[in-house]
Amino acid sequence: MHIIENGNAAAALGVKLCRANVIAAYPITPQTPLTEKLSEYVERGDMKAEYIPVESEHSALAVCIAASSAGARVFTATSANGLLYMHEQVQWASGARLPIVMCVVNRAVGAPWNIWNDQQDSISQRDTGWIQIYCADHQQIIDTVIKAYWIAEKVSIPIMVCYDGYILSHTFMPFDLPDQEKVDGFLPPFKPEYALSPEEPANLNTVTLPDVRLDVHGELAHSYMEIRYLLQEDLRTTLTVAADAEKRFGEIFDRCGDPYIESYRCDDADHVAVGLGSLTYQLRVSVDALRKEGIKVGVMGVRFYRPFPDEAIANALKGKKTVIVFEKALSYGYEGALTSDLKSALYEHLAGTGTLPSVQNFIVGIGGREIRTDDLTQMFRSATQGRVSREPTWIGLKL
Amino acid sequence: MGTRNYRRKTSHSEHGPGDGGRTGSWRVERPVLDQSLCIPCKRNKEACFICWLFCPEIVISRTIPPRVDLEYCKGCGICAEECPTRAITMVDEAKFSEEDKE
Amino acid sequence: MQVKTTILSLPTEEFVHPGTRACTGCGLAIAYRVGLKALGKDTMLVVPPSCLTVLQGLFPVASTKLPCLNVTFASTAAAATGILATLKTQGNTHTTVAAWAGDGGTGDIGLQALSGAAERGDNFIYFCYDNEGYMNTGAQRSGTTPIGAITANTPFKGKLQQKKDVPAIMAAHKLSYVAACSAAYPLDLYDKIKNCLHLPGTKYFHIHIPCPPGWGYDPRYGIKIGRLAVETGYYDLYEIVNGEFKLTAASEKLVEKRKLVPVHEYFRTQSRFRLLTDAQIADIQQKIDEKWAGYYNKDE
Numbered sequence: 001m002h003i004i005e006n007g008n009a010a011a012a013l014g015v016k017l018c019r020a021n022v023i024a025a026y027p028i029t030p031q032t033p034l035t036e037k038l039s040e041y042v043e044r045g046d047m048k049a050e051y052i053p054v055e056s057e058h059s060a061l062a063v064c065i066a067a068s069s070a071g072a073r074v075f076t077a078t079s080a081n082g083l084l085y086m087h088e089q090v091q092w093a094s095g096a097r098l099p100i101v102m103c104v105v106n107r108a109v110g111a112p113w114n115i116w117n118d119q120q121d122s123i124s125q126r127d128t129g130w131i132q133i134y135c136a137d138h139q140q141i142i143d144t145v146i147k148a149y150w151i152a153e154k155v156s157i158p159i160m161v162c163y164d165g166y167i168l169s170h171t172f173m174p175f176d177l178p179d180q181e182k183v184d185g186f187l188p189p190f191k192p193e194y195a196l197s198p199e200e201p202a203n204l205n206t207v208t209l210p211d212v213r214l215d216v217h218g219e220l221a222h223s224y225m226e227i228r229y230l231l232q233e234d235l236r237t238t239l240t241v242a243a244d245a246e247k248r249f250g251e252i253f254d255r256c257g258d259p260y261i262e263s264y265r266c267d268d269a270d271h272v273a274v275g276l277g278s279l280t281y282q283l284r285v286s287v288d289a290l291r292k293e294g295i296k297v298g299v300m301g302v303r304f305y306r307p308f309p310d311e312a313i314a315n316a317l318k319g320k321k322t323v324i325v326f327e328k329a330l331s332y333g334y335e336g337a338l339t340s341d342l343k344s345a346l347y348e349h350l351a352g353t354g355t356l357p358s359v360q361n362f363i364v365g366i367g368g369r370e371i372r373t374d375d376l377t378q379m380f381r382s383a384t385q386g387r388v389s390r391e392p393t394w395i396g397l398k399l
Numbered sequence: 400m401g402t403r404n405y406r407r408k409t410s411h412s413e414h415g416p417g418d419g420g421r422t423g424s425w426r427v428e429r430p431v432l433d434q435s436l437c438i439p440c441k442r443n444k445e446a447c448f449i450c451w452l453f454c455p456e457i458v459i460s461r462t463i464p465p466r467v468d469l470e471y472c473k474g475c476g477i478c479a480e481e482c483p484t485r486a487i488t489m490v491d492e493a494k495f496s497e498e499d500k501e
Numbered sequence: 502m503q504v505k506t507t508i509l510s511l512p513t514e515e516f517v518h519p520g521t522r523a524c525t526g527c528g529l530a531i532a533y534r535v536g537l538k539a540l541g542k543d544t545m546l547v548v549p550p551s552c553l554t555v556l557q558g559l560f561p562v563a564s565t566k567l568p569c570l571n572v573t574f575a576s577t578a579a580a581a582t583g584i585l586a587t588l589k590t591q592g593n594t595h596t597t598v599a600a601w602a603g604d605g606g607t608g609d610i611g612l613q614a615l616s617g618a619a620e621r622g623d624n625f626i627y628f629c630y631d632n633e634g635y636m637n638t639g640a641q642r643s644g645t646t647p648i649g650a651i652t653a654n655t656p657f658k659g660k661l662q663q664k665k666d667v668p669a670i671m672a673a674h675k676l677s678y679v680a681a682c683s684a685a686y687p688l689d690l691y692d693k694i695k696n697c698l699h700l701p702g703t704k705y706f707h708i709h710i711p712c713p714p715g716w717g718y719d720p721r722y723g724i725k726i727g728r729l730a731v732e733t734g735y736y737d738l739y740e741i742v743n744g745e746f747k748l749t750a751a752s753e754k755l756v757e758k759r760k761l762v763p764v765h766e767y768f769r770t771q772s773r774f775r776l777l778t779d780a781q782i783a784d785i786q787q788k789i790d791e792k793w794a795g796y797y798n799k800d801e
Contacts, residue, residue, distance in 0.1 A: 202411050208410050
């Protein structure tokens with residue numbers, strides 16, 4: 001059934017369809033309408049869930065961690081400084097191997113205060129061991145929430161579903177609302193391999209020693225290093241699981257694509273723009289304009305940012321002349337985070353083969369600075385003609 | 400080891416004694432009971448058991464006579480201090496032979 | 502209080518194994534052991550970083566026979582809320598959720614989450630075991646360290662500020678039950694737990710815990726020192742049931758006796774108080790006397 005709703009509502013509907021039964025909510029712009037919508041569903045009885053209005057984001061994720069450890073399917077959402085406040089818990093959730101799904105409605109981080117969209121908040125969490133998926137439109141938001149629960153519960157790793165604040169969260173778009181029955185068919189009730197309970201008592205997440213030690217059965221148990229290695233191993237396996245999820249989703253809902261990247265006019269392109277989220281759709285306008293000028297360009301949206309689909313990205317960009325990465329965040333002190341990861345993937349897979357493209361990094365839209373399509377097109381065009389700069393180039397600065 | 404069972408992917412501990420090892424080795428003195436002063440021993444029925452109640456290590460049994468598990472007793476001396484008839488005294492570990500210590 | 506348990510009527514089932522890493526003569530070990538007897542098998546525990554984390558054991562061995570979730574320092578009460586939420590989704594109204602946190606994890610870093618849970622009326626029981634400092638990390642001062650106490654980071658002047666009255670903060674949340682207990686009075690602790698489990702919302706327990714290395718005394722005197730804290734009127738055993746304050750056990754008896762042990766008797770048992778001057782002790786004694794005059798007046 002097609003409906004017209006905003007991005008936050010799309011996410012909320014996804015959570016409702018997935019029958020999450022413990023929701024922790026703390027308000028922060030621009031995520032707030034998402035959790036408000038969930039409170040409407042719960043209070044009206046449309047959704048059977050415990051809705052907990054916590055007193056901070058740190059507690060929001062604490063509630064989710066505890067509830068998930070005891071076997072519930074949980075959800076919370078946040079943005080910017082809320083995400084930063086819960087950072088300790090973000091690290092905890094992945095280390096504790098809990099299938100938590102959290103929406104991050106991307107917003108600029110303080111200081112100074114800024115409530116508008118950029119992606120610094122979620123990008124700054126890329127090393128935490130969470131899976132990160134970026135959505136470019138409302139259909140992707142609702143579909144990704146549903147896929148996220150399936151993937152998370154399969155691999156026991158938490159997932160951030162990221163989408164741009166205001167640009168997606170507050171704008172209205174038509175999209176297909178999946179059928180509850182079909183979602184139930186895709187996503188069965190959460191059956192954890194282990195859930196904390198008096199029937200099978202255990203002490204979870206206690207102090208580990210540097211080295212291995214005998215357990216109560218006299219067997220050598222893993223220690224911290226092994227536990228952390230297995231998180232990494234399972235994150236890399238998630239790439240395969242994501243492909244399975246996409247295939248299964250396609251079979252039930254009749255729409256699917258590449259699980260990792262979303263390409264537009266890239267097949268015969270000499271120069272490819274790369275980005276995360278809604279920016280890649282705006283870049284399609286630039287692509288069409290430049291194509292009319294005879295320049296063979298395309299744009300590729302990266303959907304899975306963590307685990308990083310290095311092989312898929314390298315294969316897609318193999319032999320291209322230029323890769324131009326447009327980012328709404330950066331690793332301060334060096335360059336865009338996606339740019340670095342992408343360069344590393346290209347080097348890893350293509351160095352010495354003669355198919356290594358040159359890479360250019362543009363920083364746009366920081367703090368919600370308006371991204372004018374004409375500016376994008378102009379910088380895109382310049383980049384196809386030769387390297388603009390070795391350093392990341394900021395578009396739209398008004399120094 | 401080497402297993403990828405979910406319980407091995409997390410810090411998941413099962414319960415058992417002696418997490419701190421043989422904590423009896425921490426002792427510098429051990430409790431010794433004089434049954435002639437011990438109230439439940441004298442009455443030959445359940446009584447007192449203050450030593451059992453206050454033992455932080457749960458190594459004193461609620462029996463007649465109370466018995467100390469020397470494997471884990473840390474020698475804190477609370478039982479000796481709290482015993483209402485001073486039936487328990489703390490005695491230097493050095494006074495006990497190597498055999499006794501095993 | 503309805504129940505008056507004796508040593509002989511205390512359940513004998515143990516929920517903790519011997520051979521833990523707790524210090525020799527640890528006061529928490531005594532309170533925790535009896536507390537778990539009152540809570541029983543159908544309980545889920547939440548524990549932040551603290552002495553209890555160490556007592557409960559390092560991976561992969563646990564000393565406690567009950568299910569327990571270790572959580573980050575600031576989030577104890579929020580985690581208790583989370584477990585409770587899951588139990589509700591399962592239709593489980595019988596399992597008790599119990600949080601055990603230290604004084605730092607309660608009154609300092611954990612206060613926000615605890616206040617939030619209390620305000621929401623989340624139905625769990627929260628134990629603050631107060632050894633009056635961050636003892637697990639080497640006896641640094643916390644909000645509940647008493648004035649004048651030498652700690653690892655108040656080494657030459659002693660703590661300059663008063664002890665934070667955390668039970669009073671929790672009582673201000675209009676909880677159904679707030680209790681002040683001591684490891685030296687385990688039967689009082691046991692009865693209070695049994696008496697409050699049926700009450701709604703968050704139940705708060707503050708337990709005074711003598712700590713040999715942190716307070717500076719020979720471990721054998723732990724219970725004696727815990728008793729002196731009460732007998733001097735310095736630390737009171739009480740419960741606040743639906744807003745009504747009532748002294749209990751030994752503190753209640755002191756109202757009848759009208760005779761407090763001088764507080765310097767308590768201070769001289771612990772090396773952490775060696776910096777207290779006569780003037781400071783006299784001041785503290787006066788404050789105690791005033792407090793108790795109030796208790797005597799209410800009694801009349």
